[in-house]
Amino acid sequence: MTHTLDRTSLLRFAWRAAWDQGRVDALDDLLSPTYVRRRGPAGATQNRDQFKDSIHAVRQAFPDLRTEIEEVVEDGDRLAVRWRSTGRHTGPFLGVPPTRRPVEVSGATFARFDGPAVVEEWVTFDSRQMLEALGIITTAPQAAVDPDLVRGVHRKFTTGVTVVTTDDDGMPRGLACNAFSSISLDPPMVLVCVQRGSATHPALHRASHLGISVLAADQLDVAKVFAAKGDDKFARISWTPGAFGAPLIDGSCAQLEVEIGERLEAGSHTVFTGRVVSARHDDLAPLVYGGGGFFDISHTAPLPW
Template sequence: MTLDPALFRQAMSRFASGVTVITTLVDGKPYGLTVSAFASLSLDPALALISIDNRSPMRDLLVQAQAFAINILSSDQEALSRHFAGPQKHDWSEIVAGAGHGIAPLLDGALANLECKLYQAVEGGDHTIFIGQIEHVTLRDGSPLLYYRGAYHDLVQR
């Protein structure tokens, strides 16, 4: 029995996730992509993973760069998430970013910036799982941007 892809997508939409923008540099040019498929993997060594669709140009850019940053977005960065999810994602003319340690652009205002060297890339169906070894971390206080059932949400404190 083959699982209906639409049903699988609906099931996954029931999992609330934080929102990240993955950034990298190739030949001095910045690139970014909104990604919700992100998780911590290991404390020793410090590893995190992201999953990128094999059809995305970002897949080949990450292989070429061998480094990336995971920018965990705050609740007031929905527009930034939409920007890097849309067709204009490679337009950086109005993006405020810092250089960090030179691994990849760090988006200003993010709750956390994780600067990673590529540790391993693993094929997984129609995606590639990129495992990054975290080299540097920058933290800020704030509330996370969440994504649930196809829409953005804020964290409600109880």
């Protein structure tokens, strides 16, 4: 029996026991005690025990999990494995409650051996395939809806007006933005949606932080500056850098600085999500935008509730 067969057989046996049957201690015959598993970008590592725990977690979500080893290629002390896993999602996974959907994920594992034991593995898999199977993202085309109807619906939704800003290597950049929302309070997270055609968009993509200034009722002129294009926007208004460097509009009624977390491509826009790192607000009334017009909220009648 050659060395190749020995390693491949060992790996097949340990994987079947661990992934398909939940007998994770079978991995002790394959993985060195100093084993390190690397997934995706540098930094995301697991040791042998953490890897075993993660197999248990996956098997709790997909109790009928089956992993097919589709191809094994050996080169010196390296072994490359192309694999495909299938299972029905019947337990919570990645915060997603059970969908009862069949899920299929394909990937590749590159193992480095030291003698008979794997000391290091790099794992890569198609995460979009998994997210789609779980119903977290949908890439299949949807039924078309008349864009004018959709626009009409948005005109019924009243918002404030923010100026989303960033410091682009010493150059302040920003645009008017009403696609702003709170995501969560604990941790404090928000999102903004910015069209890819905006001149501010490339700077936001490069940035680590962005600023959000909620305009006050007397700042219609500021809204107009930032709703238009121009390299001199910040020369025409008064602003101050925040604690994290994002330009914040003076006289606005509330201000946030956000450490950008994700940049999600969605249609013609990028959704920037992030964690709030500084916040302040005062008693000024906000500027209101609805039905294509701007309003001063202090002229509206509060309803009893």
